[in-house]
Amino acid sequence: MKIVAVYGSARKNGNGEVLVERAINNFADKNPEVKRYYLTDMDIKSCMGCFACRKKEMCVRKDDMNDLLNDIIESDFVIFSSPVYMYDASGSFRLMLNRMYPMLGGEPGRYTKRYTDKKCMLIMTQGAPLLMFSGASRTIKRIIKSFGFDVCGLVRMGFANERGAAAKNEKVLRKIDAVCSKAIKL
Numbered sequence: 001m002k003i004v005a006v007y008g009s010a011r012k013n014g015n016g017e018v019l020v021e022r023a024i025n026n027f028a029d030k031n032p033e034v035k036r037y038y039l040t041d042m043d044i045k046s047c048m049g050c051f052a053c054r055k056k057e058m059c060v061r062k063d064d065m066n067d068l069l070n071d072i073i074e075s076d077f078v079i080f081s082s083p084v085y086m087y088d089a090s091g092s093f094r095l096m097l098n099r100m101y102p103m104l105g106g107e108p109g110r111y112t113k114r115y116t117d118k119k120c121m122l123i124m125t126q127g128a129p130l131l132m133f134s135g136a137s138r139t140i141k142r143i144i145k146s147f148g149f150d151v152c153g154l155v156r157m158g159f160a161n162e163r164g165a166a167a168k169n170e171k172v173l174r175k176i177d178a179v180c181s182k183a184i185k186l
């Protein structure tokens, strides 16, 4: 089994990272190959809007995104994580989403999904209580689904500014475990 873990926060050992590691541990019995991608440590350039990926399945830009995209395409499960920054995912996470455009074929209005067997989960942390900013995670989930992913679960965590808060949040840890056990059965 191959798992790709995408970390959208620059904060090392932050709450998002703790939750991703918890998710990965759920698959320990499967002895998975795990590829970890810390987006802010990577060279991911902006999408140029050249539309070359409408005809060809990879991006023409030569940077670290090609490795990530290849691993996503070969993966059995992707764990996406991002903090909510300014009502949205982090900038590095948004940049990655733009560069995932090669997962789609076809033309605007008649897009096709090039990969339909992909499974993932989405983890989003935020400083505010959960009642706020739910629109950010809904939008990100919709974008990921549009790439052809079966999103096995969305886990949101509020009050995540304090480092170490995730490890103490039993409710969110249980939710991570529940989503992973659902994913294992699929």
Ligand SMILES: Cc1cc2nc3c(=O)[nH]c(=O)nc-3n(C[C@H](O)[C@H](O)[C@H](O)COP(=O)(O)O)c2cc1C
Residues within 6 Å of the ligand: 009, 010, 011, 013, 014, 015, 016, 017, 082, 083, 084, 085, 086, 087, 088, 124, 125, 126, 127, 128, 129, 133, 160, 161, 162, 163
């Ligand atoms: C630049 C910046 C913008 C932020 N914007 C929001 C926001 O719009 N809504 C919110 O609830 N929290 C916001 N936060 C708080 C982060 O979401 C929170 O600290 C983060 O999810 C913690 O996760 P991490 O430990 O994985 O980095 C912001 C934090 C920073 C540094």
